[in-house]
C-alpha cells in the first residue's frame with residue numbers, strides 16, 4: 001500500500017497550516033457498482049471543473065488498494081501517472097467528464113474501511129479516508145458533490161440494495177441479478193457516502209413532521225434480530241422530535257435509514273440518510289441488553305441523527321476541524337439524553353456520568369504523549385484523532401459557550417450557524433463566531449479570541465482556589481490561580497476563559513445569597529464567575545461566618561479544581577449542596593483522599609482505609625429516602641483505579657488495586673445491613689422499562705449484590721451468594737441477570753463458574769451477549785495473577801475471533817485497557833501479551849490495533865519495575881518495520 005511519504009520513505013506529518021483549497025471541484029458523481037465479494041467492479045463517472053481560486057496544479061486523486069482498469073477524459077483514453085499512491089492527470093480542460101474504472105476485493109478487507117463484507121452483507125465505511133479505497137477521488141471533506149449511485153448484485157444473495165438519498169429506480173437484470181438506483185438530493189463530501197447490500201429486514205415507521213411532511217424511518221437488521229429494533233426506532237423518533245423542538249432543525253429527507261453490522265471499528269457512522277451502526281448500538285431487548293446498553297443506544301442513535309445537521313448539512317473544511325462536528329454533536333446528544341430525563345436528579349446523573357468519562361479517559365489523554373488540542377495542528381494518521389479530546393473535551397468547549405451565552409442565546413447561535421453555513425465545509429472558528437455574533441452583548445463575544453484558546457491549547461488546566469474569611473469586614477475572598485501543564489509541542493500556555501459556577505453554603509449546609517463586592521443586588525444560588533487572568537479574586541460580602549464554597553458546580557469547565565477543603569467542609573457539601581454534581585464530587589474527594597493516603601503510606605494496606613466519618617456519610621446516603629437510587633449508586637461508587645492513578649506522580653498499579661479492593665471490602669462489610677436493605681428496597685415488580693428511574697433502582701440493587709457477595713466471600717457466609725445465583729437464574733431481564741453474574745464473578749465466588757457456563761449456554765447464539773461474557777471475565781478483579789492465564793484461555797475459545805472488533809475488544813481491551821490491576825504485573829507478562837496482540841492486530845486492522853496501542857500511553861508515570869518493562873514492550877512494537885501508519889504514530893509518540 002502506498003502512503004504519503006518523504007524522500008526517506010517516512011510518512012509525512014499533515015499540518016493544519018498547510019491547508020489549501022482544492023485545485024478542482026467535483027460537481028457530480030455517478031457510481032455504478034457490480035457487487036461481488038471477491039471482485040467488485042466500480043465505474044465512477046464525475047464532472048469536474050477547475051477551482052478558479054487555484055488556477056494551477058494537476059488533478060491528483062487519492063486511491064488505496066485499488067486495481068485500476070481504465071481512465072477516460074471526456075470519453076477519450078487519457079494519459080495519467082501514479083505518484084505517491086495518487087493518480088495524477090495533467091493538461092486538463094477547465095471542465096470535463098472523468099471516468100474511472102476500478103476493481104477491489106471486499107471480502108479480503110479486514111481493515112473495515114472502504115467496501116467490506118460482514119456476514120455475507122456488503123457495507124461501506126468512508127470516514128475519514130475510506131472512500132479512496134472504493135474509487136479514485138478528491139477524498140477530502142471540502143469537496144462536495146451530488147451523488148447518483150447504481151447498485152447491481154445477485155438478487156437472491158443481496159435482495160436489499162441501499163445507498164444515500166432516495167430510491168429512484170430498481171428492477172431485474174439478466175442472470176438472476178437486479179439493480180437499484182439512488183439519488184442523494186444533498187451535496188456531500190465523500191466521507192458521507194454509503195452503500196449496503198445483503199439479506200436484511202427492516203422495522204419501519206412513518207412519521208409526520210410539524211410542517212406536515214411525511215418521512216419513512218427504517219432500521220435494517222438480519223432476519224433474526226427484528227425483535228431487537230424497537231428501542232432504536234423509538235430513540236430515532238425521539239431524536240427527530242427533539243432536534244426540531246430544541247433547535248428548530250427538521251429532518252430534511254423523505255427516508256432515513258439505520259443499518260446494523262456486527263463488524264465495525266467504531267460505534268456508528270452518520271452517512272447521509274443511511275447511518276451504519278455497530279450492532280452494539282442498535283440491538284436490544286430486555287432479555288439480551290442491559291440498561292446501560294439501552295441508554296447507549298439512545299445516545300448513539302441521537303448522536304448520528306444529530307449529525308444530519310451538525311456534520312452533514314454543515315461539514316468540516318479539513319480533518320483538523322473534526323471537533324466542529326464531533327464536539328458539537330456529542331454536546332447535542334448529551335443535551336438530548338438530559339432533556340429526555342424526567343427530573344433534575346436524572347439530568348444530574350447523566351452529567352456526572354459524562355464528567356466521569358471526561359476525567360477518567362480525556363484527562364489522562366491530555367496529560368500523556370498523545371495530548372493534542374481540540375483542533376489539532378498536525379497528524380500522521382487522522383484515524384488516530386477520533387479521540388476523547390476531539391469528542392468529549394470538544395463537547396465541554398461547546399458547553400462552556402452555552403454557559404457564557406445562556407441556553408436561549410446558544411439556541412440563537414445554533415440557528416445563525418446553520419443559516420450562515422448551510423451546505424458549506426467550515427472551521428471551528430466559524431462556529432464560535434456564529435455563537436458569538438448571535439449574542440453580541442455576551443461575555444463570549446467580548447472574550448472570543450481568548451476563549452478560542454480552548455481550541456488551540458492542549459492539556460487540562462489546573463485551577464487552584466483559595467478562600468479566606470475576614471470576620472471584621474464580614475467578607476469572603478475567593479482567589480483563583482490558573483495554569484496549564486506543558487504538553488507535547490506546547491511548553492507555554494496562555495490563560496483560558498474559565499466559567500466557574502459558584503455557590504456558598506453555611507456551615508450547617510444552607511445555601512447563602514451571593515453579594516459580590518461592588519455589585520448592587522445579592523443573588524440567590526449559583527453564579528458564574530468568568531476567569532480570564534492567571535490569577536483573580538472575588539470578594540463576597542455580607543457573610544456572618546466563613547462559608548463553605550461550592551466551586552465548579554455542574555463541572556462548568558473541564559479543569560482540575562484544587563481547593564484545600566477540610567473533611568468537615570466536604571461532608572457538609574456531600575450532605576447539603578443543592579448542586580448534585582458537587583454533592584457527588586465531595587464524596588469522591590473524600591474517598592480519593594483516603595485512597596491516596598493509603599497508597600502513599602509505606603505501611604502494608606490495612607483493612608480500614610476509609611474513616612468512620614466517610615462510612616457514616618455513605619450510610620446516610622444509602623438510607624436517604626429523598627435521593628434517587630441512580631444518584632446513590634454514583635455516590636457509593638469509588639473513584640476508579642485509573643482516576644486514582646492519575647492523581648499520583650508515580651503509580652504502582654498493584655498498590656492502587658489493593659487499596660481500592662480494601663476500600664470496597666470495607667464498604668461491603670461496614671454497610672452490610674444497609675446493602676441488604678438497599679437490595680430489598682429496589683426490587684422492580686412491574687414490567688421492565690429502561691427509563692432512568694427504574695434503571696437506577698436496578699443499578700443500586702446490582703451494586704448491593706456485589707457488596708453482599710464480597711462481604712460473604714470474606715466471612716464465609718453462603719446465603720447471599722446462593723441468593724445471587726438464584727437471582728441470576730430467575731432474572732426477568734438482562735440487567736438483573738448480568739448484575740447477579742457480575743456479583744459472583746467479581747467477588748471471586750465458586751458459584752461464578754457454573755453461572756458463567758449456564759450464561760454461555762443460554763446465549764450462545766447472541767453475539768453481543770457473548771461479548772459481555774468474555775468481557776466480564778477478562779475485566780474481573782485480579783486474584784493472585786489469575787486473569788492473564790484466563791484471558792489466554794479465552795482467546796482459544798471457539799467463539800473468539802481477532803477479526804471481529806467487538807469480540808477482540810471484549811477480551812483484549814477489557815484486559816489490557818480496562819483492568820489495570822490485572823494487566824500491570826511485576827513479571828511483565830501483561831505487557832508482553834499486549835505487544836503481541838498489537839502486532840497481530842496491526843496486520844489485520846490498523847485502527848483497532850492503534851487504539852490498543854494507546855494502552856500504555858501513561859507508561860512514564862509507572863513505578864519500577866513496571867516502567868522499564870512497559871517501555872520495552874512499546875519498543876518491541878516500534879521495532880517492527882512494517883507497522884501501519886496508525887500504530888506507528890502511537891508508539892512513536894509514546895517513546896518521544
Ligand code: PHE
Nearest residue numbers: 127128266267268269270386
Ligand atoms: N463519525 C462517527 C461518529 O462519531 C465516528 C466514526 C469515525 C465512525 C470514523 C467510523 C469511522 O459518529
Ligand code: ZN
Nearest residue numbers: 303307326329
Ligand atoms: Zn460523531
